[in-house]
Amino acid sequence: MSEISSLQSRADEINRSLDVWNNVYVWGLVAALIAGSITLLASYNVISKNRKLAPINADIGRFKDKQLEDEKSNRLEIERALAPRIITLKYFGGEKQSNFDALKPFAGTPVIIRFVDTKDGEPERAAQNIAALVNASGWGLVKFSKVSLNLSAGLKIAIDNPKLAVGGTMLNTELQELKSFKAAKALSDFLTNINWEVEILSADIYSGLEEFEQIPKDGIRVIVGPKPEWQFIPQTPSEKAFAEEMKKFGVKVHP
Numbered sequence: 001m002s003e004i005s006s007l008q009s010r011a012d013e014i015n016r017s018l019d020v021w022n023n024v025y026v027w028g029l030v031a032a033l034i035a036g037s038i039t040l041l042a043s044y045n046v047i048s049k050n051r052k053l054a055p056i057n058a059d060i061g062r063f064k065d066k067q068l069e070d071e072k073s074n075r076l077e078i079e080r081a082l083a084p085r086i087i088t089l090k091y092f093g094g095e096k097q098s099n100f101d102a103l104k105p106f107a108g109t110p111v112i113i114r115f116v117d118t119k120d121g122e123p124e125r126a127a128q129n130i131a132a133l134v135n136a137s138g139w140g141l142v143k144f145s146k147v148s149l150n151l152s153a154g155l156k157i158a159i160d161n162p163k164l165a166v167g168g169t170m171l172n173t174e175l176q177e178l179k180s181f182k183a184a185k186a187l188s189d190f191l192t193n194i195n196w197e198v199e200i201l202s203a204d205i206y207s208g209l210e211e212f213e214q215i216p217k218d219g220i221r222v223i224v225g226p227k228p229e230w231q232f233i234p235q236t237p238s239e240k241a242f243a244e245e246m247k248k249f250g251v252k253v254h255p
Helices: 003-082 101-106 122-136 172-177 179-192 237-247
Strands: 110-116 140-147 155-159 198-201 220-224
Touching: 101 179, 110 122, 122 140, 122 179, 122 220, 155 179, 172 179, 179 198, 179 220
Parallel strands: 110 140, 110 220, 155 198
Antiparallel strands: 155 220
């Protein structure tokens, strides 16, 4: 074989190898372009999905926070339902002397306190708390005793109102000017602020009953019935589990 033939043969061999690697290079570029496109598409979808997911996760977070807050609120309601009615007298220094200052302007108001007799004795203890409150406020405790009648739940304040006692009528503005009503309103405001259920009776609906005495002039009669029942309606699984525990303490659970 001549030298030129040898060189040509060598050149052809290299060209064939070059063609192979050119093809590899081209296909590599195509593959890289495809991979780049896929990566770009994937990146776009990841960013897009994250943007859509963010507000959903935020909503889920807010829902869970609200759910926890609602459960906490229900637990506090249950604690209040189970707790007896108690009045805490607080004394301060400075301009405000106590947490019952609003009752002091009605010092001297005659007060009768009657309470129903129950097995747990809660109404009597609540009545004792009221007695301590009115005594500390300078009101005059005329009578403190139980009643044998089965009265409705909650606390009622009957006032001395001679005009309505004889079957007359009275404008609301007239009622609000009575000394007995003003004292009753001050006591009612204090008790409702600590979550007691209170009703002011503009006339003494019990005056015709033998067991009840006449209310002194400008005075009031406080009637302490059983503590109103509280009903708990569980919603979430954790509330339902908690409700089962609360049944042991007599909390009414529905359904």
